[in-house]
Amino acid sequence: MRRLLITLVLIAAALPAQTAFPDPAIKKMVADISSDRIGASVKTLAGFETRGNYSDPNQKTRGIGAARRWIFAQFHGYSSRLEVTYDIEKKGATEITSVVAVLPGTAEPEKRIIVGAHYDSINLRAKGDKAAEAPAPGADDDASGTAVVLELARVMSQYHFRKTIVFVAFAGEELGYVGSTRYASRAKANHEQIEAVFNNDIVGSDVTGEASTGTGIALNDIGGADDDTGGSGETGNRLRVYSPEPADSPSRRLAHYIKDAAQRYVPTLQIELILRSDRYTRGGDQIPFQQNGFTAVRLTSASENLISQHTTADTPDRVSPTFTANVARVNGAAIAGLAGAVPK
DSSP states (O other), X not given: OXXXXXXXXXXXXXXXXXXXXXXXXXXXXXXXXXXXHHHHHHHHHHTTSBOOTTSOTTOSSSHXXXXXXXXXXXXXXXXXXXXXXXXXXXXXXXXXXXXXXXXXOSSEEEEEEEEXXXXXXXXXXXXXXXXXXXXXXXXXXIIHHHHHHHHHHHHHTTSEESXXXXXXXXXXXXXXXXXXXXXXXXXXXXXXXXXXXXXXXXOOOOOOSOOBOSSSOBGGGGTSSOSOOTTSOOOTTEEEEEOXXXXXXXXXXXXXXXXXXXXXXXXXXXXXXXXXXXXXXOOOTHHHHHHTTXXXXXXXXXXXXXXXXXXXXXXXXXXXXXXXXXXXXXXXXHHHHHHTEEOO
16 A cells, blocks of 8 residues: 555656646736736836936936835835835945845745846946946846736735745846845845745847847857757747756756746746756856855746847837736746645
8 A cells, every 4th residue: 555655646746737737826816917017017117217226326217216216115015914125235335225025924934935036227338437327228137027026026915825925126136146146145144944036037028030149140159049949039938947957956946846837827838948057158146046055047038139138229119018927927826836825
């Protein structure tokens, strides 16, 4: 009998996730995610003209200060259960300020799931004294990811979970992961039980076409739209999940869990598992968490466009609210499963 039970458990574990029935609570939560709200958030964030880390934070409707105050107000307005704070790191005379919203767990609050994105932007073509205030709308990089985090906070704060969920809009990513490095290193020092980190960075585009710099050099050749697309450049409706070696690493297992959640709750979205920490020669806010021993992955659209990235051309018209909403749904389904959604 013991051997039979073990065999049955192994068989059940081997079954593909899509054969399991969706959790009704998670299915309803995923359905609550609004593409219209995500599109509006992207437009609002891009409308600050720049979210550059060195822009004047005291401007009322422009710059990184206005952006972070708006993000704080959004988090704060979603639910009284969200504990919203600023997390400030000094870099010279500049304050690199992340915005954090914590949804406490009901049964195991010490265990945490983090979903984040960076809200700062940059214009690498701007030079000289005016570079700090140069237009940098950053719609796809990374207003799209920030919009995902905001929408997840809005929806998920209406539900209860056994474990704590932390929603973070990181600052300083464009300066070398300043905000996420502060958060991850402090979490390690405090022995926090962070079970998973979802970093959403450049998750807004589903435009298909030849991935090219316009110079005759394919982006594949310079580490942009990396990973072979069969030469067609068609990358629409595909989300990449990056996770580091080894093959049995916790981050790699998290990536597989995300793909299973997509198959169950958002089957129209194609998930590609990319077997490394990030794109060639590049990185994101998941890196400091991985370096500090936490399980972390990066989610990125397969349609990343280096031509407009870090320029004035990274505008909301390049972001698909429908695609971005599906990215949010995949995040939400996987996070809810890990955090233990409590039926209403």
